[in-house]
Amino acid sequence: MKKQNRHCKWLFSFMVLMLCQSVVFAADRSIQHFVSQREQWKKLIGVTQTLEGRLSTFSSISLRFRNCPIPFHFVGSIPKLDTSFKNVEVTGELARENGRLLFNVESLKKIPSDMEYFVVEETKIDRSRPREWYSLADWAKQRATFYDDKELTQKALSAYKMGINTEYRQLLVKQPESLLKLADRAQQYQLDPLLYDAFRHEAFVLERQNLSKQKDSDLKPLLTSILKYFPTAKTPQKKDVPKERNQYLKNQVEVFQQADQHTRLRLIRWFYSQLILEGILKNLESGGSNGFEVAEQIAKQLPERTDLVTQYQNEQLEFDFNRVDELPRQYVLDLSQEFLRRKNKVKAEQTLTNWIDSRRKKLDVSDADGRVRLARDMIDLTNDKAGATKVLLEAWELNPKSSEAATLLGRLGFMLQGKKWLNPKEVMEFRNDPIRKAIRNGTVTIGMNRNQIKKVLGAPNQISRSISGGEINELWIYGETGNQDLIIALARKKRAQEFKVIRIKNARVPQESNKEAAKPTE
Numbered sequence: 001m002k003k004q005n006r007h008c009k010w011l012f013s014f015m016v017l018m019l020c021q022s023v024v025f026a027a028d029r030s031i032q033h034f035v036s037q038r039e040q041w042k043k044l045i046g047v048t049q050t051l052e053g054r055l056s057t058f059s060s061i062s063l064r065f066r067n068c069p070i071p072f073h074f075v076g077s078i079p080k081l082d083t084s085f086k087n088v089e090v091t092g093e094l095a096r097e098n099g100r101l102l103f104n105v106e107s108l109k110k111i112p113s114d115m116e117y118f119v120v121e122e123t124k125i126d127r128s129r130p131r132e133w134y135s136l137a138d139w140a141k142q143r144a145t146f147y148d149d150k151e152l153t154q155k156a157l158s159a160y161k162m163g164i165n166t167e168y169r170q171l172l173v174k175q176p177e178s179l180l181k182l183a184d185r186a187q188q189y190q191l192d193p194l195l196y197d198a199f200r201h202e203a204f205v206l207e208r209q210n211l212s213k214q215k216d217s218d219l220k221p222l223l224t225s226i227l228k229y230f231p232t233a234k235t236p237q238k239k240d241v242p243k244e245r246n247q248y249l250k251n252q253v254e255v256f257q258q259a260d261q262h263t264r265l266r267l268i269r270w271f272y273s274q275l276i277l278e279g280i281l282k283n284l285e286s287g288g289s290n291g292f293e294v295a296e297q298i299a300k301q302l303p304e305r306t307d308l309v310t311q312y313q314n315e316q317l318e319f320d321f322n323r324v325d326e327l328p329r330q331y332v333l334d335l336s337q338e339f340l341r342r343k344n345k346v347k348a349e350q351t352l353t354n355w356i357d358s359r360r361k362k363l364d365v366s367d368a369d370g371r372v373r374l375a376r377d378m379i380d381l382t383n384d385k386a387g388a389t390k391v392l393l394e395a396w397e398l399n400p401k402s403s404e405a406a407t408l409l410g411r412l413g414f415m416l417q418g419k420k421w422l423n424p425k426e427v428m429e430f431r432n433d434p435i436r437k438a439i440r441n442g443t444v445t446i447g448m449n450r451n452q453i454k455k456v457l458g459a460p461n462q463i464s465r466s467i468s469g470g471e472i473n474e475l476w477i478y479g480e481t482g483n484q485d486l487i488i489a490l491a492r493k494k495r496a497q498e499f500k501v502i503r504i505k506n507a508r509v510p511q512e513s514n515k516e517a518a519k520p521t522e
Helices: 002-027 031-036 038-044 114-124 130-147 150-169 176-188 193-212 220-229 242-250 252-258 261-281 291-301 306-322 329-341 345-362 368-381 385-398 403-411 424-432 434-441 450-457 511-518
Strands: 048-058 062-065 072-074 087-097 100-111 415-417 420-422 462-468 471-480 483-493 500-506
Touching: 031 038, 031 048, 031 130, 038 087, 114 130, 114 150, 130 150, 150 176, 150 193, 176 193, 193 220, 193 252, 193 261, 220 261, 242 252, 242 261, 252 261, 261 291, 291 306, 306 329, 306 345, 329 345, 345 368, 368 385, 368 403, 385 403, 403 415, 415 424, 420 424, 424 434, 434 450, 450 483
Parallel strands: 072 100
Antiparallel strands: 048 062, 048 087, 062 072, 087 100, 415 420, 462 471, 471 483, 483 500
8 A cells, every 4th residue: 555655656746747847848839948958858758748940851751840850750630741831830749769769740730930920029019118129039039049040130139129229218317327237238139339339438428427516526437437348448549630529529429329430439539538638637737837747648648639738838838927027047048948949939038028127126226246147137138238238337336346247348338438437339439539549559649638649659858838829839859859750749728728739740751741740640
């Protein structure tokens, strides 16, 4: 009795197992699922199953399904097959004959082809429910993979795309996280990269907008994410395309969605560059005082943006130009040279002029040396000789012993005469005076006074004096008596203070020559 009970329990367990297996296979009756369970075939011998799939070959007594290794033999009443049979459904059971497995077909019916089935099922879909699209797409993809069906593969992709787009449209509030998940799903479904790249791009744009609302936001994680999915964003473009870049930055999502793959590579570079630029500009000082430092960073990380390099360099140049009175001498010289390098001669000259003017205003009223240094720069840097002269004369008044002031005034054509500085014109007149010329040449000329004669010839050997007509006359004789070389006649009116030379006679030359010698020398 106990053995009989144990036998009944075993039989009941076996039947439950078989029933469960039947239920499982009923859920997916496809040949591809049947083939995938081939390790269970021996356990299913004698279990009734219904299978469906694509025909490979057939005859009056058997058929084969595509990609299934066992034959299907007809044992029941089977309709006659012809070429119109693409997909069939069979009912029967696995059996073993002569040591090999086969499937005994008890019934067979014609069913729609996979493409026909897909079209029919597509019409039944609630187009507002993404999951229904995904379910149909999964079925089509599995079938297409098993049968290597490219046409059905495209149908699967189109269904996936419909599901993805439906899900995208149904996003009440678009958040970076939801868009990134949608992009991952689209990539998992092996859809067009243009689709999931657009989702990721939009997610990054939204993330940037969120960060812009935060104080001192950190852009590094966003930059890292961009490079993860768009690694070429770090590669500089050969040149900037301002029109394209500006249009994109005004409407990033729409422009990116409409662009082709090649254009998107540039657009994502503009996006990445803009984020890099924002990070660099966080270090820009007020007024652009560190413009060259910022420009250096831009040139290093965004070499195609030469316009920005120039812009921020110019900002610092303008900043320095406006505070030139605070700058040391060498900095001012470098600043002026930088303007010249940029072919801005007016600004270069004005830099030096403004700096010198500011120094002049700061001079202490008693600073003679400061005036000398200022005058030297006025001459060397701005060629302002008139201004330098005025400053040097002020320095001389403060310190008449200043050799530097005297040297610089001499370079400017001035000459100290007594306690007065003659200007270049006065110096020229002074030097062109015939009496002074004669003195320099060691000769005597009409109009000289006594001291001037002595300066040239020394004291005379003899002097004779006479008075005639209210005029006092003197003869200065050079040479011994009887061997006179030169006789100079001088005269002074009674009210005059000095004797002046009126005639010169060379005793050793003819009289005509003496008349010529007596003429004033010009």
